[in-house]
Amino acid sequence: MMARTLAEQLAAHFGAYDDDALTAGNRAAVKRLLLDYLGVAVAGSQTGSGKVARAYAASTGGHGQATLIGDGARVPAVQAAFANAISSHSVELDDIDVLALFHFSPPVYSAALATAEQVGADGRALLAALAAGCEMMERLSKAANNSLRNRGYHTTPTCGTFGATIAAGRLLGLSQEQIVSSLGLAGAQAGGLMEMYGPSMQKRFNPGPASRNGVTAAGMAQLGFTGAATIFEGERGFLAAFTDENDPGRLVADLGQPYRLDIEFKPYSCARPIHNAIDCALEIRREHAPDPARVRRIGMARHPDWVLYHQNARPATYHEAQVSLPYSVAVALTDGQALFAQYNDARLQEPLLRRLSELVEISVDESLPRGVSCRMTLEMDDGAQYVSQVDYPKGSIQNPMSDAELRAKFDSLAVPVIGASRAAEAAALVADIEQCRDVGQLMRLLSPAG
Known part of the structure; x- marks a missing residue:
């Protein structure tokens, strides 16, 4: 029997992923991050970069499948994922991994929420997709870094494209074979450079294509477009192209064991x-x-x-x-x-x-x-x-922000834009997201009333 590729092993793992597979720790982590993401994205939507991203997404036309955070406009899911990812990266208050190499939520959460609206998913399906996307993203970062970063690639978009793909694919109900193809198509679109520090908006842009491309990869695979099963370990695959040193085994390490997501939060508005x-x-x-x-x-x-x-x-x-x-x-x-x-x-x-x-x-x-x-x-x-x-900054696993501190952060970012009533309603929905029958109900709260 031919050995399975890394993508095939990951597809088997994530193909079987559902809400019941979430550990209590991961469930809490992705829910805390959902509230944090929404507050950061609402505030970011009102910045210069957020406004441009929203205007661009609205200008493209197409079917209204998902909501633009910050104004309530309905646009195609790929454009909502694109603009919301940029908004959520526009105030430098988005989450971070323990090594400070990447942000989970701009690519993964933006893709998942847009796709969830597109298909009318409920809160339980959303949570499973968020956890799966974050796990995929972190597994790839562990396999590729620090070499990926040191070569000048930005981990958030390069690895985030794959996380966004898995999150969207879970919500679209892709088969294992389709997940393999979607990962190949994600690799065809992966990119993002660290040449982003300076007076421009460049850094804000990077998660946008990653989130959009993840939705695209999953959607194309659903329609039957096939992708390379050797996208990670192939002679010209992701690891060979983006790194000088890598550890492919970390992509699939302990796939049968519970995976711990360590998501950290930012109290300060900077890198x-x-x-x-x-x-x-x-x-x-x-x-x-x-x-x-x-x-x-x-x-x-x-x-x-x-x-x-x-x-x-x-x-x-x-x-x-x-x-x-x-x-x-x-x-x-x-x-x-x-x-x-x-x-x-x-x-x-x-x-x-x-x-x-x-x-x-x-x-x-x-x-x-x-x-x-x-x-x-x-x-x-x-x-x-x-x-x-x-050694461990405020918001880290070892020096965490409390639930009350995260709620205060959310309120400080969301209330000035959407008002106290909508902010409180959104926070309540997130706290009980497992009971939410339609994720669109939450997304419709994330713009000013009227």
């Missing part, structure tokens, strides 16, 4: 590897209350995994500021927080923030225990020194 540095600054501020005007030097030791990233001390736009460690540390020291309000173009030229940003000296320390670890040394003009090291 996740910066959060440890912000926590260092907030800890020093809380314990020592240093006068920001009297700071003489800010040393920031980082692990080799991330030391070459986020170094821009003079961001020109808030997009750049959200991937700037120096600016984020500066605003944390002065404001005591790093929410979306702190990242706006008007703040970037404030003399104190500019001065503090330029004082940050980033260095490498191989002894730090985790890729995102940071150790900050703050020196004052009188010679006083304050030190803080953070």
